[in-house]
Amino acid sequence: MNFIAESIDGIRAFFETGGPVLTYIGVLIFFMWIFIIERLSYMWFGYRTYRKQVVNAWKVRSDRESWNAEQIRIAMISRARLSLNKSLPTIQAMVALCPLLGLLGTVTGMIEVFNVMTLSGTGNARSMASGVSKATIPTMAGMVGALPGVFAVSYLKRTAKRETELLEDKLILDH
Numbered sequence: 001m002n003f004i005a006e007s008i009d010g011i012r013a014f015f016e017t018g019g020p021v022l023t024y025i026g027v028l029i030f031f032m033w034i035f036i037i038e039r040l041s042y043m044w045f046g047y048r049t050y051r052k053q054v055v056n057a058w059k060v061r062s063d064r065e066s067w068n069a070e071q072i073r074i075a076m077i078s079r080a081r082l083s084l085n086k087s088l089p090t091i092q093a094m095v096a097l098c099p100l101l102g103l104l105g106t107v108t109g110m111i112e113v114f115n116v117m118t119l120s121g122t123g124n125a126r127s128m129a130s131g132v133s134k135a136t137i138p139t140m141a142g143m144v145g146a147l148p149g150v151f152a153v154s155y156l157k158r159t160a161k162r163e164t165e166l167l168e169d170k171l172i173l174d175h
Helices: 002-018 020-060 067-085 088-123 125-170
Strands: none
Touching (some): 002 020, 020 088, 020 125, 088 125
C-alpha cells in the first residue's frame, strides 16, 4: 500500500514540475490510447465477425456477374474499409497534437523564466530552474507520447489496408 502512495506522490510531483500543460498532454495521451486500444480490439476481434457476414452475404447472392453485382461488391468493400479506418483520423490528430502541446509547455515555461529574470534578475537560479523544468518536461512528454502513437497509427493503417485487400480477394467476381 505504501508503494502505491509513493507512486502517486511521484506522479503528482512530476505533473507539478511540468506545469499545467503537462496535465493536458497526459489527458490527450490517455484518450489517444483509449482510441488506439479500441481500434486494435475491433481489428483483432470485431472485424472478423463483420468480414464473415460480408463474405456470406456475397456468397448467398445468386447474381455475382452483372454490373449491379459489381457495384454491390464495391459498396461492401467500401463499408468494410470505412469500418476499419474509423477513428484513424482522430488518432492521427491526437498524435500530431502531442508535440504541439509540448511546445506550448516550452513557451509557457520560458515565459516563467523571463518573468523571474524580470523580477529578480539572473541571480535567482532556483526560480529560473523551475521555469526551465516547466519548459523542458512538457516537450519531452509530448514527444514521448507521440512516438508510440506514430507506430500505432502506422500499424493500424497497414492492417486496415491489408484486410481490405483480403476482402477484395474474397469477394471475387464470377466472370
